[in-house]
Amino acid sequence: MRLSILAKGLTMGLLGLTALTGAAYAQTTVKIYMGQLYAPDSDPRSKETMDAIIADYEKLHPDTKIEPVPWLGGDQSTYFAWLSTRYAAGDEPDIGWSHYYTRNAEADRWTALNEYLDGPNDYIPTGQPGHDKWNDEFFDNVKAQIRAPDGNWYQVNTNWVETGLFINNDLMKANGIDTNWASWTDFIKSCKDLKAKGIQPLGVFATPGWSTDQWLDTLLISAAFADQIPSWHLPAYENPFMKDRQLTPEEMAKATHDGKFSTTDPRFDTFLDLTKEVTDNCLVEGFAGITSLDQIMNLFFNDKVAMAWLGTWNAPTVRDTAKFSVTTTYFPPFTNENSKYLTQPTIYRVGGPSSSGQFGISSGAADRGTLDASVDFLKFLTAPAQAQRIAGYDEGNLPVIKGVEPAEVAKGFSAISQLPERGITDAVSRYNGEQYGTPHNRLLQSFMLGEISRDEMKTQYQALLDKAVADQCEANSWDWCNQ
Amino acid sequence: MTSVAIEQASVSVPRSRLRLTSRWVPFLFLLPVAAELIIFRYIPTFSAFYHSLTNWDGRKKDAFIGFKNFTDLFNDNVFRDAFVNMAKYTSLRTIAVLLFAFIAAELIFSIRNERVRMFWKIAFVIPLVVPRSVIYLMWAFIYDPQVGLINEALNLIGLGAWQQPWLGQSSTALGALAFIGFPFVSSLAFLIFVASLEGLPRDIIETAQLEGCSIWKRIWNVDLPMLRGGIVFVAVLLILEGLQTTEPQLILTRGGPGTSTELPAYYLYRTAFDYGKFGQACAVGVVMLGVGLIFTAISMWLRYRSAYDVD
Amino acid sequence: MATVSLQNIDKFYGRVQVLQDINVEIDDGDFAVILGPSGCGKSTLLRVIAGLEEHQRGDISIGGAVMNTTPAAERGVGMLFQSYALFPHLSVSKNISFGMRMRGESKALIKERVANAARILKLEPYLDRLPKNLSGGQRQRVAIGRSIVREPKVFLFDEPLSNLDAELRVEMRLELAKLHDSLAATMIYVTHDQIEAMTLGTKIIVMHLGQVQQVGTPLQVYYQPANRFVAGFIGSPRMQFLHGTVQGVTAESVSVSVPGVAPGIIEVPCEPDGLKAGDEIEIGIRPEDLHYRGSEEVRITGLTTVVEYMGHASYWYGHIAQQERELVAHLHRALRVDRGSEATFTLNRADLYLFDTEGRARRRLQVDNENLQTQLAAAIA
Missing domain, CATH: 3.40.190.10 (Periplasmic binding protein-like II)
Incomplete structure (x- = not known):
């Protein structure tokens, strides 16, 4: 008598689990760490704006969920130690922040973005740089600087310090x-x-x-x-x-x-x-x-x-x-x-591209099946419309996307950025x-x-x-x- | 008795089943602890022993390279300096903490009024709730060469010539780090000494008093020998702590100026997380384990050598 | 001269009075025992004499000099604690010489006195041992040795035998008595054990609830207790008290009637001291004064509850009519009394004790004990 109840219970449980995973299967979750661009505790504006950007994206793509990881606080050592352990666990964010030189030194952690940068970005209006070839929307000196010794780009930069x-x-x-x-x-x-x-x-x-x-x-x-x-x-x-x-x-x-x-x-x-x-x-x-x-x-x-x-x-x-x-x-x-x-x-x-807006896609994204979604979200995030919204609260960084204006307090540095x-x-x-x-x-x-x-x-x-x-x-x- | 119980039982349970349950239950309770110890302590330790012989980078590289990590370490002057620094830092700190905590404990012990004593005990111990990182950040400002408390105070009392960049030169940086936490009364050492002193049999203290012992003589001839266990215990803790110190480097000096504030644990941290050389970091860990074991063995020998309270 | 004089000593812990108007004179060479139950203040009194605690009122004099504010180390007392208070990290010889070394005495003097003490206390083979390797009795001797080398005017003992087993206690009692004789020193000894008090003391100070109940020689407190408390405390098994009424008084006796005790009127030879006919009183009977089927004039009959055969003697427990409490009587070891049987005991009326309702005893006349007379004479001398 008891055995049959147990058997029924197990079967129900298993079915339920399958249903859940099945539901999950239909949706892709992209985890993204954006450093101080998403710091709900210390900068409410960052939360407000970024949540809105994410909501806009999810409206366009109901089958994709974007999961932002809040800023970890502390200094960069804290973040890099955290990232190392995440990689070891296979649980790292799909889109991660890093410095281009660190990233280039650990190229095996990141996906080369060249083929995507050569392709179109539909989130940029027709006629504007970047629509036909994504890489065109970024400043040349930035692209030149962040390119890895092996010729690959492992990140895109939306701003500059x-x-x-x-x-x-x-x-x-x-x-x-x-x-x-x-x-x-x-x-x-x-x-x-x-x-x-x-x-x-x-x-x-x-x-x-x-x-x-x-x-x-x-x-x-x-x-x-x-x-x-x-x-x-x-x-x-x-x-x-x-x-x-x-x-x-x-x-x-x-x-x-x-x-x-x-x-x-x-x-x-x-x-x-x-x-x-x-x-x-x-x-x-x-x-x-x-x-x-x-x-x-x-x-x-x-x-x-x-x-x-x-x-x-x-x-x-x-x-x-x-x-x-x-x-x-x-x-x-x-x-x-x-x-x-x-x-x-x-x-x-x-100055340089070691700024708040440095994004790369983890090499693990392909295995997890989140690669395409990550690329697409990055295209959305770096499009001038969104980059301008970010520049509104991220006052201490100079945007390096064609068509995006810097915040008032940063404008004074524009002259400096002309120096060699x-x-x-x-x-x-x-x-x-x-x-x-x-x-x-x-x-x-x-x-x-x-x-x-x-x-x-x-x-x-x-x-x-x-x-x-x-x-x-x-x-x-x-x-x-x-x- | 047992036979009576079984006679009276209405449910017949085979004797063997009874015994099995009662014998294995204690081990079941121990299982979670054993699992935690094995998974988080023993396996990583042996894994570190293994990886110290590889060029593991935390991700893909993991080739066996023999003792190369160890030879690299011993050829690295930064590593050697770290151990020399550790000896200096730990000695300074251990002596300072033991001395000041003991003095504070004796002061508290000499207060006769129970309420006043309790007040001071609490006053001394409350600062323990402040996290260590906060303490180090505070001392960064205390040591600030321009606006720091120490230099300003020296200036005020006319000793302006003694002002130094405490953390900013090799000659004073390590000492400055060892000094952090002065006067060391909000410490475990203080708590242990106060508890030990209060645990001394009252009639021994009274005998000393009756025999005409001044307080100093009593402290030297009675308190200190009888507190030997507590003192050695605190010393061991402090030495092991010195072996594992990384906060001052992470928060303040990054091992500088030069190598004057390098310490082995910080060296390990940097090798693993900044340089990505996990294999070599494991080698550092193995060396530190060896040093720790030697210190512990020496302390145990000191503690129990002709100890009056243990057979 | 090592006399100790306590005059009007009062001591308070906060608002609680723990010593009330203590007045005691201890002579040179006395072995004074402060006896009392737990919490009576005897240890406190000893510590006050030693100088380890302060008293609020009254005067303490040692050797004729007032010592009210003198620090303990300068009072010339040597104290022995119940736990011996040996320094566990020091050897026997270092323990004994501790005080002398702290005071900076000469090495030669230290050596001499330590050797002397070791000889007296038979500690010579143990001089280099640590306390943890000594037996209880040996440790106590070390503690005594430490006091001896101080050459104090007065030795103070705080229940020193309490930590020893029964056999060792007897042995150490004898040792202490011998020590007292050989050193001819003044000793003040605190205990709750009346056997120690009776055997060691030349003077017993009975205390209860912070007050001195009686000061006297051992047999004095036994035969002439000042009040009901002392009477009930001294003597084992305890004295038992039966209610009665005064029928009449004369100059040298008080006639009482006690329900359950024959004859109906008993003439107790004692000073009346304010008693009159009709007053309620209590008589006290010691178990050992009751004789089974004896021939004395006072008779008590009771129903046997149980008899304890101790070996050297037996104790009879039973009920008497008209008294609530049980009677205890001493039986010769060869006698047998069955449970439930009636037993009659007799006693001499001169062995009765009399107390008024406030517990004050009446001075007994016709106490016939040569030892008591000897002790009293010695005490006065």
Whole structure:
């Protein structure tokens, strides 16, 4: 008697389960992690706008459900650790945020998007760039920069960040400092004048991990090797629309391999000289003990530093918090007085596609059957109509989609975004890995503090360069590696 | 008795079935715990032992490479520095915590009024609810070279010349990290010492008092020897904690300046999650396990060597 | 001179009074036992004498000097705790020499006194052992040794034998008595055990509810208890109390009638001290004063409930008519009384005790005990 009831119960249960899964089968769920673009707890506007965008999409596609993962908070290490564990479990988001250089270094995690970028995007109106070929709606310099060494695009970028100098106007005027610098040398002089008056000039910090010194580092190294960089270009990466572009990891590796980028080169000494000069005269005291950009901003708001090098993403906070008048400007050009290897006076902008709108599709999506839905949703999300809505609340990033206008507070950076690109990128992307970035930062920090000698720095740095090349060659098997 | 019970039972149950149920029940209760231990502790440990000999990257690569990970580690000056730092950091911190927590516990113990004592105990212990990350973030600002509490305080009392970038130079960074949490009264060590002192037999304390022992003599000759168990216990905990410290690096220094604040656990974290070299991270873990075992063995030996309270 | 004088001592814990108007004089060389049930304040009194607790009113003098505010370490007392309070991490010799070492005495002196104490207490073979490796009796001797080397004026013992088994207790009792004799020291000893009190004490201080009930020699508190409490506390099995009424008084006796006890009027030889005819009283009878089928004038008959045969003696329990409570009587060990049978006991009227309704005893006359006289004489000397 009891056995038959049990049997009936089991059968019902099984049938029920099948029905459920059957129902689920009819619907595709696309999980998407958008970083701070979807932060319900801290930015209600992001939730409101993104939910509306998702609702619009689901109306068009009733068989698809979009599941956004809220912002995880904390810093990027938290997110990347989370992502690693998700991948290990096979439970990662279908569409994920990442930096292009990180993504390119772990290409096996992401789907190459080339074939989709070559195809049409029906969410863009006819006649507008991108309708016939999706890739056309994105800015050229962005596309050039985020392309992987293997020629694939593993992500699309909807926006861009710039950095700039935020200046405490009141403090400068009170101390008679003229901020219309004609050259880098003028800038250094202003730093000296400020220090003489007991004011800390520039808020930049340096740690072995990420820090704003990485930006400074790329300016100085690019200026030091300015005349050599064009000769390091490889044909495979040529872009007729961008004559000054960042070197790709392969080009960087080859230049190092061929001894053209080396510590024995006098240009490296120029780089170290520039580093020492700006560190000693301009950087805020105790820069190596400052732990985050928040601390820099705190110093800036409390009149403890006259200038802070911050990003577009900080502009809304500065606008809302600073009790003094703030101007946004940039560094003046380097001249031959600073680096005799410059072909003309120039300054580079530090900005790039490491912004809020960086999306890629996981390589696991194909197995899960969510690939097509993910591609389609990305096309929808990146279409100008939606990108403009996002730009409305994402004020600290500059849109890089043709036809999309930046927010008011970011407009001031448009001028900066016209400056030339720096030739050599920051330490992590230079050789495509954190394991070269961290030792680089560490060595530079020690040199800036005067805790290791110049020679010691050069010896250890050369060892790092050699290792980076060896590892990269092993991982990528470029044909010039064996020469 | 048993025979009486069976005679009176109206339901006949075979004796063997009865015994089976009662004997296996305790093991059934232990099963969930055993499962948790095996799945989350033992299997990962042995997996780490295995993977330390591979070039596992957390995803696809997993080839056997012998002891290469270990040789790479011992050739890496950052790794060696991390262990030297750990020795310094742990010694500093252990001594400081033991000293200050013990002093605080003795102070509390010397309060005669029960209510006042309870008030201070609670006052000292309440800060324990603050999460550690928050404490580290607070100290980031305390150590701020421009607006930080320490430098401002030094300035105020006329010792402006002693101002330093505490976290910003190799000579002071590690010490500054060890100092975080000063005066260490809101700590497990304090709780254990207070409990141990209050657990001392009252008549021993009174005997010492009767014999004309000053408080200092009593602390040195009676309290400390009798608290030996508690002291060693806290020391072991602190040493193992030093072995596993990553928060100050993650939140504050990232191991810098230079390698002055590198610690083994942070090295492991970075190798795994920043560099993606899980195999090598497992090797770091294996080394740390070895060091931890050695420390524990030494502590056990110290604890039980001619111990008066254990046979 | 190691006298101890307590005058009008009052002690409060908050609002609760734990010691009430304690007045006791202890002479040099006395073995004073503070006896009482749990919670009577005896340990508190000892700790107050030691200086471990404060008293709110009254004066404590040791050796003639007032010690009210003197710290414990300076009062010249040596205290033995119930749990011996040995330092578990120190060897026997280090335990004994602890106080001397803390006070910075010379090494030679320490060595001498420790050796001396070890000799007296037979601890020489154990000097290097830790307390955990000693038996209970050995540990106690170490504790005593620690007090001895202090050469205190007064030794204070807080129930030292309570933690020992019965056999060891007897042995240690003898040791303590011998120690008292050999050191000729003043000792104040707290216990709830009347056997210890009776055998060790030269002076017994009976306490109850924070008050001194009586101070006297052992036989004095036995034969001349000051009140019902002392009478009921001293003596085992306990004295039993039967209600009665005063029929008449003379200068040296009180005549009472007690239901269930023959004859109808019993003349009890004691001082009347305010009693008059018609007053309610209680008489006290000790079980050992009852003789089975004896020939004395006072007779009690009862119905046997049970007889306990102890071996050295037996105890008879039974009901008497007209009294609610059971009677207990001492029986010779060879006698047999059946359950349910009637038993008659007789006792001498001089063995009766008399108490008024407030519990105050009347002073007994005609107590005939040479030992008592000896003790009393010694006490006065």
